[in-house]
Amino acid sequence: MFAPPAAGSPGPSAPPAGMFDSMPGYEGTLAGGGGGFLPPPMPAYPVPQPEPGPEQPHWNIPSINEDTAREAFVLxxxxxxxxxxxxxKDGVITGMDAFNTYRYRLETFTESRLTEWSHEPYNGQPVDAFSQPPPGPWDIPAQAPSFFMDGKQTMKVPYTSSMKPCHVCLGMGRKPCKDCAGAGNKVCWVCNGSGYRHGDDRCHHCxxxxxxxxxxxxxxxxTQxxxxxxxxxxxVYINLTVKWTNNIDNYVVEQLSGLQVDNLSKVSGKELFRDSQYMVYPVVGFPDPAVVQAAQRLVNEHQGKYSQTSRxxxxxxxxxxxxxxxxxxxxxxxxxxxxxxxxxxxxxxDNYPATCCCSVM
Structure with a gap:
């Protein structure tokens, strides 16, 4: 028989806050306790320098011919x-009009850090809490993936591990069985608890x-x-989660052809200009003012938005x-x-002239 806490009580899913001593350097920075993603130390930003736009002779893309247009249509x-x-195959092409358009793309590759309490069964692992001050969340080295590639790494913060009684079973190692409410037995399903089946026939099942x-x-x-x-x-220890994210925004200049702009997100174009550095300067000298304005807006938005919660x-x-x-x-x-x-x-x-209705049986 086993009868500590009632079997119906679900029990906490995490150790209560009172179980933890205040961890130096991590006060108020843990998720679930008013913390979350931690702002990085203020960097000394180098001043980004303007990069010239692409030169005029490279801006044109030769128009496709009728054979290419028909082959794509047949496919x-x-x-x-x-x-x-x-x-x-048989339609007669009567006109072809080019509506080439520009797409500006800004990518900001960031690193964010989150700390939270975590725990695992104690099997003799080293206990090092308070043996010396733990390193700060942004002082712990992490191996970033290649630039502009998403990634994630989780690690224990050194000098935060301590041993505590299990908060779920109150240090007993076992929990009341939910099926029998800790009694170890249940009413016999054959005789419905009477001990007899028919008249004076004793139930052979129980x-x-x-x-x-x-x-x-x-x-x-x-049960265990x-x-x-x-x-x-x-x-019990502090877990540090390091997350690398490639944040992308696109701006496509309206091309007035009637083609939905969303279609262009699935294709590539001819790259006219590329600038990659720690902090970019909005592109200048480009002939289409819509692209210049989009670059200015997105660069300001990214540098203001992502520097607050990430590096x-x-x-x-x-x-x-x-x-x-x-x-x-x-x-x-x-x-x-x-x-x-x-x-x-x-x-x-969108309005293909020869379609039929079909269904999968």
Whole structure:
């Protein structure tokens, strides 16, 4: 039999705050206690210098020819199970208009740090809390991934590990069985607790006791505590989570062709300009004022936003020229349009003239 805390009480999922002594250097910085992501030390930012924009001769992309436009259209139609290929193969191209557009992209690669209390069953691990002051959250070395690649690393903060009784089982190593409420047995399901089946026939299932041993705890009334795994003690320590994030914002200049801008997020263009450094300066000297204004706005936003809660490690800005061709064609006496866009020659044709209704049975 086992009868400490009532089996119905769920118990805390984490050690109560009173279990922890104040950890020097970490007061008020732990998640769940008013803390969270920690602001980095104030850096001495180098002054970013302006980078010239791309030179004029490289801004043009040759228009695609009719063969390329038709080949892309046929490939698009063949990829759709309900599209006939006839319009793509037999339609007569009557016009092609280029609506090339610019995409400005700013990437800010950041590192953020989060501290929180954690615990694991105590199996004789070193206990080092208060043997010396722990290093600060931003003083602990971490191996960052390559620039502009997301990553995550979790590690114990040195000199924060201590041993505490398990808060779930109160240091007993076992918990009351939920199936039998700690009794070790349950009402016999055959005789419903009477001990007899028919009249004076003793129940053979429970030998007339009216109760069965609990299968879940094998009659013990308790099960091993899942938190300390029966060890009764926990190693409690501060966990540091280091997260690297590539924060990306794009601005696409409206190209007035009728193609939805969202389509352009799935394709690449011809790169005209690239600038990568610790802190970039908004691009200058570009002929399209919309790109210059977007660069100024996004650079200011990123440097103001991400420096508050994380450390900026690197920034990169690029300008691409994305080819967009509006193709007009005639099929069965009617005029239709489709778009070919991006280096990948993607096709968008919202009103394809030969489709059928089909369903998967």
């Amino acid at each position: 698009f139609a063949s990829s759709k199970c309900c599209y006939s290929s006839a319009p793509a 030998n007339g006791r009216g109760r069965d041993n609990c299968n879940h705890c094998h009659g013990q009334g308790s 505590c899942p938190t300390c795994r029966g060890k009764q003690q926990l190693l 900026i490690l690197q920034q990169r800005q690029t300008i691409e020229l994305i080819p967009v061709t509006k193709v007009t064609y005639s099929w069965k006496g009617n005029s239709h349009i489709y778009f070919v866009y991006g280096n990948e020659f993607k096709v968008s044709a």
